[in-house]
Amino acid sequence: MTISFLDPGQIYRELREELDDAYHRVMNSGVYILGEAVSSFEDNYAKYCQANHCVGVASGLDALLLALRALEIGPGDEVIVPAHTFIATWLAVSQTGASPVPIEVDERTFNMRANLIEAAITQRTKAVIPVHLYGQPADLDEILEIARRHKLYVIEDAAQAHGAKYKGQRIGAHGDAATWSFYPGKNLGAFGDAGAITTNNANLADRLRVLRNYGSREKYHHETQGFNSRLDPLQAALLDVKLRHLDNWNAHREGIAQAYVDGLKAHEITLPYVPEWASPVWHLFVIQTPNRDSLQKHLTKAGIGNLIHYPVPPHLQKAYENAGYKKGDFPVSETIANQVLSLPIGSHLSSTDCEEIIGSIARFSKKND
Numbered sequence: 001m002t003i004s005f006l007d008p009g010q011i012y013r014e015l016r017e018e019l020d021d022a023y024h025r026v027m028n029s030g031v032y033i034l035g036e037a038v039s040s041f042e043d044n045y046a047k048y049c050q051a052n053h054c055v056g057v058a059s060g061l062d063a064l065l066l067a068l069r070a071l072e073i074g075p076g077d078e079v080i081v082p083a084h085t086f087i088a089t090w091l092a093v094s095q096t097g098a099s100p101v102p103i104e105v106d107e108r109t110f111n112m113r114a115n116l117i118e119a120a121i122t123q124r125t126k127a128v129i130p131v132h133l134y135g136q137p138a139d140l141d142e143i144l145e146i147a148r149r150h151k152l153y154v155i156e157d158a159a160q161a162h163g164a165k166y167k168g169q170r171i172g173a174h175g176d177a178a179t180w181s182f183y184p185g186k187n188l189g190a191f192g193d194a195g196a197i198t199t200n201n202a203n204l205a206d207r208l209r210v211l212r213n214y215g216s217r218e219k220y221h222h223e224t225q226g227f228n229s230r231l232d233p234l235q236a237a238l239l240d241v242k243l244r245h246l247d248n249w250n251a252h253r254e255g256i257a258q259a260y261v262d263g264l265k266a267h268e269i270t271l272p273y274v275p276e277w278a279s280p281v282w283h284l285f286v287i288q289t290p291n292r293d294s295l296q297k298h299l300t301k302a303g304i305g306n307l308i309h310y311p312v313p314p315h316l317q318k319a320y321e322n323a324g325y326k327k328g329d330f331p332v333s334e335t336i337a338n339q340v341l342s343l344p345i346g347s348h349l350s351s352t353d354c355e356e357i358i359g360s361i362a363r364f365s366k367k368n369d
């Protein structure tokens, strides 16, 4: 590959000194579970997200699972989810014993269509999980208004939206809880698995702290059947360093996205759509074309990294075969799965790389005219 899709090692090389210092601080502290490193990152990340509380956990999937469990969602309950998302959104619901109830997404924003929520609500519905997919905020006001009317919780799956803004306010505390993944490839990524939940609800934050720590507030006294899902202090300390650079990296992504839009708008390719109230953070730059498979081959042959997010929607995954879905149940999501292609974006990418990618796509389009 001459241009890689992702380069997780590049940030370590860029920030080696700061990161090594943080590592040594934790190692020398002798505290390897929770402690100051975790609470420091939690405080800083809560502030960054304009939320009152942040609870660090082991992964983005656990963040969703613990948020659902803390809101007492379980067997017999239903939770409305988008049909097009990374499967974790569905798996967290299933792992509580509740059922994910998918609704279609908008073909331009890729996010949950708020006007389909009401028809999916039953006596058993307890919550809605909008996903801010690809770094683009979902239409929260509409979703929150419907949820309020039907007394449903709103858990935002913000795993791809670190720093994104909805109507000028950072994602993090619009709904009852927002859940975060710090998987290495995310806009704010750890050097391993990590996750968090942000919320303005002090009670919920307290329940989450107990749930992540074996259901225990006081050692060997267990008030609930909790999990072992604590944010690792080494990851917390490293994340604290990276958090200081997040806005710069997001600005760099914005510049690349702008260059892609300017360079590709003349071609027969559907570019990402950004509603006027959204400030996305471009976790992914996703184009759509019916010629996706041949464009992908063309780019790969040219040495340009690319990925498909995601080739198979959750309802057609083997993991959900017992739920009885079939092809055609969610045609918009299925078309998206067949047409999307993610171009490289991130701090490892230079403007020359960007021009090379645009040129390569232009040559492909010409050939197909």
Ligand SMILES: *Cc1c(COP(=O)(O)O)cnc(C)c1O
Residues within 6 Å of the ligand: 059, 060, 061, 062, 085, 086, 088, 089, 131, 157, 159, 160, 180, 181, 182, 183, 193, 194, 195
């Ligand atoms: C990455 C991701 C998750 C899961 O995060 P992990 O840290 O990998 O468990 C959940 N939802 C979405 C939308 C994601 O992109």
